[in-house]
Amino acid sequence: MKSVLVCGAGGFIGGHLVRRLKREGYWVRGVDLKKHEFAETEADDFVIGDLRDQSLVREVVDRKFDEIYQLAADMGGAGYIFTGDNDADVMHNSATINLNVLDAAYKRNCKRIFYSSSACMYPAYNQEDPDNPNCREDSAYPAAPDSEYGWEKLFSERLYLSYNRNHGMESRVARYHNIFGPQGTWDGGKEKAPAALCRKIARAKSGDSIEIWGDGEQTRSFLYVDECLEGTIRLTRSDFTGPVNVGSEEMVTINQLAMMIADVAGKKIELEHIPGPLGVRGRNSENTLISERLGWSPSQPLRTGLENTYEWIERQVKANAPAAA
Ligand code: NAD
Ligand code: GDD
Known part of the structure; x- marks a missing residue:
């Protein structure tokens, strides 16, 4: 073996x-x-x-x-x-x-x-x-x-x-x-934007606002x-x-990422932009080399992965919510 x-x-x-x-x-x-x-x-x-x-x-x-x-x-x-x-x-x-x-x-x-x-x-x-x-x-x-x-x-x-x-x-x-994806850090300070935004939206009620670091117009792919x-x-x-x-070549702004997660969650969410650590202004994968050398490229859109991830983080949020008095 x-x-x-x-x-x-x-x-x-x-x-x-x-x-x-x-x-x-x-x-x-x-x-x-x-x-x-x-x-x-x-x-x-x-x-x-x-x-x-x-x-x-x-x-x-x-x-x-x-x-x-x-x-x-x-x-x-x-x-x-x-x-x-x-x-x-x-x-x-x-x-x-x-x-x-x-x-x-x-x-x-x-x-x-x-x-x-x-x-x-x-x-x-x-x-x-x-x-x-x-x-x-x-x-x-x-x-x-x-x-x-x-x-x-x-x-x-x-x-x-x-x-x-x-x-x-x-x-x-x-x-x-x-x-x-599921089973990644979603709280505590080391979480990345997809998990952080899933957590914030899972904790919010429809009509609430969630905090986004910066103006949300910075781009990334996930x-x-x-x-x-x-x-x-x-x-x-x-x-x-x-x-x-x-990586993925499906580049989105952080505002678009938040809105996609809100849609997956079925909630109407407002965005409140606050100062925070930002990193680079724009980033996207470039997959020409990997597709030429290995015939690999992502098979599913961002939204499909977010659906699985949101479902898992929503369960963590519920499991970790303080018990009602
Ligand atoms: P993660 O933090 O979940 O996993 C890293 C693991 O390394 C942790 O479980 C941690 O306990 C362990 N570790 C740290 N120091 C150690 C030590 N001294 N001895 C033994 N174990 C130690 O991170 P991840 O998201 O699973 O990332 C895995 C790798 O991929 C990392 O090298 C990371 O830098 C790289 N990477 C990840 C991403 C991403 O978006 N997740 C992006 C770029 C690169
Ligand atoms: N984490 C987080 N939490 N980021 C937020 C939040 C929030 O609540 N709100 C807005 N953002 C913004 C950050 O300011 C940043 O501009 C963008 O979302 C992406 O943040 P992260 O997902 O945390 O990190 P990153 O994309 O800048 O870097 C990550 O990816 C690298 C590989 O591409 C990190 O995980 C690195 O460790 C990783 O190597």
Whole structure:
């Protein structure tokens, strides 16, 4: 039986990935600082441990895994990575994880390793026009990400590509564009816009207003988690190193996103624009390369993924509501 290691298996994408790999018949070891918050893991072996600790990493990478997926990172949405308050932790924690995991994989001869980079590594100067952002893979340099999170991703991309060139590692690097879906962080400060807006709308009554950071005219695209897994697995098993975008090209403003969720919820919602951490003004995935190299593109519109996600977050909101007196 083929064996796989999923680093960050207690997180959002890692949790979904473990489930999919089990369905495919793999033996799966997961590792994370914590258990998954919203579901029992399906991993055959789940190690609670800190991937910043080199000796722990060497214990976890104890065999020649057929595939390693490195998803562990100190990360969050705009409210976490654009305030500046978490910069030192984000850079130190995520870079240390990547240095440890990649080197342990190399030393155990685990050749095939996937790394989850981010669209946040693209230069800010190409993402100022909300209608025409440029996130083509070859627009990455001269580098000028707008966050330390993005700089760490860029450093780690280069690390994986260096091990590919110098040590023959079959590194595979994807640049994820805002992934969303059920069983992701939806409260507490690390949630991204789709989950935050689903939560706010689930808590609102028809006719209420919800708060939106900024004027809401900033643009993004959002990719449903199942689509992300398909792109991730295809890339990992291909002969293409990347880096390559894994995202949706269905760009919307944050105001449009909010209105789409309100429509899914069947509520009339007003928007109140308030100051908040914003990030780049416009961002959209550019999928020419991935569609040429892997024949992949998202199969469903944004709204379909939002329907599943809203339903799940609405259930969390109801389950967590204070009991009526
Ligand atoms: P997540 O925060 O849900 O999962 C990351 C997991 O890593 C968490 O469970 C966390 O506990 C774990 N982790 C952090 N530090 C660790 C450590 N020292 N040792 C062991 N585990 C540790 O995030 P996610 O949304 O599942 O993202 C997965 C990966 O994809 C991350 O690398 C992230 O940067 C990248 N990414 C995600 C998105 C997105 O929109 N979700 C976009 C771009 C890139
Ligand atoms: N999180 C959040 N919560 N964002 C809001 C809210 C809110 O209540 N209201 C408006 N926004 C706006 C933010 O100000 C930002 O301009 C936009 O919605 C998108 O915010 P996020 O979804 O939090 O993050 P992002 O798209 O800027 O960056 C995310 O995607 C990257 C990959 O594309 C982050 O998750 C990064 O970690 C990730 O790498």
